[in-house]
Amino acid sequence: MTLLILLGVSLVAAFILAFVGDRKYAPEVNILGSATAFVASLFLAAEVYNNGAFTAGGEFFFVDAFNVYLAVLTTFISTTTAVFSRRYMRHERELGRVGKNAMRFYHAMFQLFIFAMLLALLTNNVGVLWIAMELATLSTVLLVSLYRTPSAVEAAWKYFILCGVGIALALFGTVLLYFAAERVFGSGTAGLLWTNLAASSGKLEPTVLSLAFIFFMVGYGTKVGLVPLHNWLPDAHSEGPTPISAVLSGLLLNVALYALVRCKTLVDGATHGNKAGYIMMFFGMLSILVAAFSLLRQKDVKRMFAYSSIEHMGIATFAFGLGGPVATFGALLHMLVHSLTKSSIFFTAGNASQMHHTQEMSRIQGLARGNPPVGWGLMLGVIAIAGMPPFGVFTSEFLILTATIKNAPYAAPLFLLGLAVTFAALFRRVIPMVFGNLPAHQRKIKVSQSVVIVHMAIVFILGLYLPEFLSQWFHKAVEILR
Amino acid sequence: MTTNLAAQINGVLAALILLTAFGLLAQRRIYGMLHLFALQGLFLSVSTAIVGYTAGLHHLYVSAVLTLILKVFVLPYILYALVHKLHIRKEVEDLVNIPTTMLIGIALVIFSYHLTAPVRELSTLITKSTLAVALSTVMLGFLVMITRKKAVTQIIGFLALENGLFFAATSATYGMPLVVELGVALDILIAAFIFGLFFFQIRTTFDSLDLKEMEKLKEED
Numbered sequence: 001m002t003l004l005i006l007l008g009v010s011l012v013a014a015f016i017l018a019f020v021g022d023r024k025y026a027p028e029v030n031i032l033g034s035a036t037a038f039v040a041s042l043f044l045a046a047e048v049y050n051n052g053a054f055t056a057g058g059e060f061f062f063v064d065a066f067n068v069y070l071a072v073l074t075t076f077i078s079t080t081t082a083v084f085s086r087r088y089m090r091h092e093r094e095l096g097r098v099g100k101n102a103m104r105f106y107h108a109m110f111q112l113f114i115f116a117m118l119l120a121l122l123t124n125n126v127g128v129l130w131i132a133m134e135l136a137t138l139s140t141v142l143l144v145s146l147y148r149t150p151s152a153v154e155a156a157w158k159y160f161i162l163c164g165v166g167i168a169l170a171l172f173g174t175v176l177l178y179f180a181a182e183r184v185f186g187s188g189t190a191g192l193l194w195t196n197l198a199a200s201s202g203k204l205e206p207t208v209l210s211l212a213f214i215f216f217m218v219g220y221g222t223k224v225g226l227v228p229l230h231n232w233l234p235d236a237h238s239e240g241p242t243p244i245s246a247v248l249s250g251l252l253l254n255v256a257l258y259a260l261v262r263c264k265t266l267v268d269g270a271t272h273g274n275k276a277g278y279i280m281m282f283f284g285m286l287s288i289l290v291a292a293f294s295l296l297r298q299k300d301v302k303r304m305f306a307y308s309s310i311e312h313m314g315i316a317t318f319a320f321g322l323g324g325p326v327a328t329f330g331a332l333l334h335m336l337v338h339s340l341t342k343s344s345i346f347f348t349a350g351n352a353s354q355m356h357h358t359q360e361m362s363r364i365q366g367l368a369r370g371n372p373p374v375g376w377g378l379m380l381g382v383i384a385i386a387g388m389p390p391f392g393v394f395t396s397e398f399l400i401l402t403a404t405i406k407n408a409p410y411a412a413p414l415f416l417l418g419l420a421v422t423f424a425a426l427f428r429r430v431i432p433m434v435f436g437n438l439p440a441h442q443r444k445i446k447v448s449q450s451v452v453i454v455h456m457a458i459v460f461i462l463g464l465y466l467p468e469f470l471s472q473w474f475h476k477a478v479e480i481l482r
Numbered sequence: 483m484t485t486n487l488a489a490q491i492n493g494v495l496a497a498l499i500l501l502t503a504f505g506l507l508a509q510r511r512i513y514g515m516l517h518l519f520a521l522q523g524l525f526l527s528v529s530t531a532i533v534g535y536t537a538g539l540h541h542l543y544v545s546a547v548l549t550l551i552l553k554v555f556v557l558p559y560i561l562y563a564l565v566h567k568l569h570i571r572k573e574v575e576d577l578v579n580i581p582t583t584m585l586i587g588i589a590l591v592i593f594s595y596h597l598t599a600p601v602r603e604l605s606t607l608i609t610k611s612t613l614a615v616a617l618s619t620v621m622l623g624f625l626v627m628i629t630r631k632k633a634v635t636q637i638i639g640f641l642a643l644e645n646g647l648f649f650a651a652t653s654a655t656y657g658m659p660l661v662v663e664l665g666v667a668l669d670i671l672i673a674a675f676i677f678g679l680f681f682f683q684i685r686t687t688f689d690s691l692d693l694k695e696m697e698k699l700k701e702e703d
Contacts, residue, residue, distance in 0.1 A: 127662030134669045141676055145683055153687045154696040157633070157680060164640060164673065165624065171647050171666070172620060179601060179654040187539075189659045207600040235699045 002047065003056050003063070006040040006071070007118055009033055014111035021104030027086035030107050034082045034114065038075040045072050049469065053480075055124055055195055062124030062194055065476035066332075070258055071121050073336060077250045077343050078114045080451040084347050085110075085243035087448050091354055092241065097147055106146060106241070113139040113247065117255045126192045129259055130167070130174050133223065136252060137163045144240040155235035162232040163222055170219025170259075176212035177266070180204045194262065201269025209270040216263040217279055223256035225310045226283045226317060227290040237306035238359065242350025245302055249309045250343035254335050257313060261320050265481055268323075277321040284318025285411060287311065288418035295425035300359045301349045304429060305342065308385060311422055312338045318415070319400040320481075322407060328478045330399030333466075337392035337459050338385075344455035345381035348374050351447045352433065361429050365436035373449035375434045380456050382430045384463075386423045392462035488536040489608040495529040496612040499649060500591070503622040506642055507587055507629070508580050512565055515638050516558050522645055523553030530652050533609055541660050542652070548667055549648065557641060560674055564681055565634060570691060575632055583629055590621040601654060612653040619646030633684055633691045637677050644670055 013033030020026055045068045048054070053064035063071075089106065092098050098106065116139055120132035137160075145156035174192075181191035184203045190196055197204070222229040237245040260280070267276040291311035298304035312334070319331035351374045352367055353359045367375030384391035397419065404412045462470075502522040509515045527549040534542025565571055577583070594617035602610050623643025630636050648666075651658045658666075681691060688695040 125661070127658055128665060131662065131665035131669055134666075135672070138669065138672050138676055142679065145680075148683060148687060150687045150696075151699055153680075153683050154699050157684065157693070157696065158699070160676065160680065161627065161636065161640070165627065165643065168620070168640075168643055168647055172617070172650055174662075175647070175651045175654050175658065176601065178651075178658060179605070182655050183604070187656065187659075189661065192659060192662065205604060208604065211597065211600065239699075 002040050002044045003061055003122065006037055006044060006075075007115060007122070009036045009040065010111045010115035010118065014108045014115060017111055018104060018108035021107035022100040026103065026107050027082070027089070030110060031079065031082040031086065033111055034075065034079040037114065037118070038072075038079045041068070041072045041075040044068055049473070059124055059193055059195065060128075061122050063122060064480055065473055066480050067121045067258065069332070069473055069477065070254060070335070071118055073254070073339055074114065074117050074121065074251050077339055078110075078247060080454065081243045081246050081250075081343060082110070084246070084448045084451045085241075087446055088242055088350060088354070091445060098241075102146055106143060109139045109143050110243070110247075113143075113252075117251055120255050121258060124193050124195055125189065126174055126177060126194065126197070129262075130171055133170070133220070133256065133259060134164075134167050136255065137167060137223070140236075140240075140244060140248065140252070143244045144236045146241055146244075147239070149239070151235075152239040155232075155239035159232040159236040162229065166219050166222025166229060168219070169215045173212040173215030173219055173263070176208055176215065177263075180208040180212070180270075197266055198269070201266045202272075204266070204270040206271040209267045210275060213263060213267040213276045213279070216260060217276075217283070220256050220260040220263070221283060224253055224260060224313050224317060225287070226314065227287040227310065230287065230291075230310050233310060234303045234306040237309070238300050238303040242302070242346055242353075245306070245350070246343040246346040249306065249346060250339040253309060253313050254339055257316060257320070257335065260317070261481065264320065274323060277323050280317050280321030281408070281411065282321075284314045284316075284321055285414055285418075287314030288318065289414060292418040292421040292425070295422055298425075298429070299361055301353060301361050301364065301429075301433070302346065302359055304361070304426075305345055305349060308422065308426065309338075309342055311418065312342070312385070314418075315397065315400060315415075318411075319403070322400075322403055324403055324407060325478050326399055327403035327407070328481050329474050330396045330403060332474045332477055333392065333462070334396035334400065337396055337462055340455045340459050341381055341384045341391070341393060344452045344459075345378065345385060347448075347452050347455075348378040348381060351445065352378060354445055355442050356439070357441070357443075361433055363439070363441075364433045366438035366442065367434045369438045370442045371444070371447065373452070374447055377449065377452040377456065378430065379434045381452075382426050384456065384459050386426050387419055390460065390463040392459045395463055395466070485536055485608055488532055489611075491532055492529055492609055492612060495525050495532070496615040496649075496653075498525045499529070499645070500615050500618060500622075503619045503642060503646070504584065504587055506626050506638065507583055507622060510575050510577060512570065512575075512632075512634055515635060516561055516565070519561075519638050519642060520554050520558040522642060523549060523558075526645055526649055527554065529649070530657070533652055533656060536608060537656050539656055542657050544660060545648075545652070545657050545663050548663070552667055552670065553641075553645065556671075557674055560678060561634065561638070564678055568681060568685060568691065570634065575630065575635060577629060583625065587622050587625055590625065591618040594618040594621060605654070607653075607656060609653040609656070613650060616646050616650035616653050619643070619649060622646075631693050633677075633681055633693060636693065641670075
């Protein structure tokens with residue numbers, strides 16, 4: 001029941017907003033829809049916490065510690081993003097960058113996107129997971145081109161083609177997985193259910209699953225934004241509206257990584273080795289390094305933080321590939337704190353570009369003086385994302401680094417190099433933006449600072465103290481991913 | 483119809499699908515490409531129906547009809563209407579080097595046969611030998627997308643790639659469960675509307691559907 005409410009709310013909200021999305025009260029409807037989904041996901045999480053994993057709807061849905069935690073995160077960030085988007089999009093509309101129809105479209109697609117991600121997380125069917133991932137892409141493609149500028153259209157086209165092709169390969173992987181499963185379960189939906197596949201992954205044909213994993217890696221890896229298929233990500237993040245950049249970075253990448261990690265556990269079960277893990281480690285590390293050095297060359301603020309997202313997804317992918325309790329725990333925590341920090345950074349960066357009418361970093365200055373909440377919000381966000389204590393990102397990166405030194409010492413120097421370069425690149429750009437002199441062209445705008453404060457507070461608390469229920473939670477998820 | 487005959491007919495249809503995939507690589511005219519794409523959909527649909535008949539799987543008939551409607555009529559019609567509306571009927575694409583592209587295509591086919599060898603050995607289905615053709619169609623669709631510089635022709639490549647995926651599902655496993663196939667068909671339909679909208683957006687912002695114009699977003703040094 002909770003499940004139906006959780007999924008239904010976003011779908012209904014999408015439908016309603018398709019008609020009233022341009023009205024004055026539309027942002028409130030958007031917030032209400034997301035907040036209801038958030039409450040429902042909390043109830044669902046409580047159910048899993050008390051009674052353990054369960055399936056529902058004739059085995060169509062499957063909820064365990066791993067996916068319910070991501071569902072809560074998804075609905076939480078979608079709620080805060082909806083709050084942020086209220087003022088942000090109103091301002092964009094005043095500037096005349098979006099029209100009436102665009103607002104309707106924006107609100108409806110926002111909710112549809114949330115629905116697609118929740119469906120991808122909660123479904124028990126590998127095929128439906130693929131469909132939901134494709135739906136998530138399709139619902140955001142035209143949001144990226146919302147402003148209709150040449151570069152926005154170009155970014156959206158790139159996003160559409162690259163992710164479309166990438167995810168097509170994941171479908172080929174799904175076909176191969178079904179081929180292997182059919183020999184165990186016979187034809188029919190049974191062969192596509194996570195619950196069945198996970199229970200008897202040892203019986204699946206290892207050669208076919210290894211082949212399937214390569215397709216999954218390329219397919220879902222494209223959506224995670226792993227190098228070398230990351231090209232769409234900086235463009236889509238920099239050209240789309242800021243709330244969309246925040247949810248793409250904070251949520252979509254996580255959901256794609258979730259799909260990849262689920263597939264990895266199956267392949268590991270079949271091959272009795274860590275072959276899939278090594279592939280993930282390689283591409284994770286490659287993403288960390290390429291993103292770190294690309295960060296140095298960025299001039300556009302949202303583009304820079306998009307590269308930072310590639311780097312952090314690389315870290316999480318690397319850690320999941322490394323495997324073992326410590327690294328997996330670190331990766332799960334990293335997904336959580338990265339999402340919170342990065343979406344908060346996008347909020348402040350979006351406000352900063354609204355204040356200066358540009359996303360070019362050289363023209364953004366004196367934020368701390370002009371608008372202290374935005375300036376300090378950005379500064380704290382960057383301190384957190386660079387992995388400084390006492391924020392949560394430090395904890396997760398420290399855990400991952402510890403596991404790396406123990407199990408894959410050869411990778412540790414590269415890992416540290418990536419972190420150091422990122423650190424330098426981010427601070428070189430952000431300090432002038434926050435502290436420089438107040439430029440004449442800076443304008444005063446109203447911002448939703450509460451969401452930034454909430455996000456940063458959670459990341460700060462997680463850096464100092466991990467609540468009992470959360471660590472229990474992660475331990476359970478680590479057990480699942482063994 | 484004996485199983486042997488069905489396997490042979492299916493083999494012929496697979497060969498025809500591969501042929502149309504190569505045709506898409508070499509065809510310069512947009513209309514010609516549309517016809518080839520519709521033809522490929524038709525072969526795909528017939529092949530699916532034959533497999534459904536011999537294997538006695540009725541859900542494959544649904545897939546065959548779905549393919550027939552979507553890939554032979556709806557999608558080509560949408561594209562046709564768009565091409566007509568955007569007045570790009572007569573446009574001819576200058577492809578750099580067709581022979582080289584064809585040679586790369588042949589290499590991709592050989593690679594596909596190599597890649598799917600383990601699956602072929604394990605499979606007991608009559609369609610086992612066509613999986614390699616399916617993967618080849620996917621790869622050739624890719625190649626079309628890489629070599630073309632116009633939005634419409636890139637999309638045709640993308641749809642041919644989807645055809646290959648569908649064919650793969652039939653060859654490897656006699657089709658995915660119906661829920662999945664319906665969902666995939668729905669996604670393709672949504673994608674069709676999106677690229678339709680896109681053509682207009684690209685046209686209005688760039689004054690042409692040539693993707694060569696799209697070179698703004700690059701890493702600057």
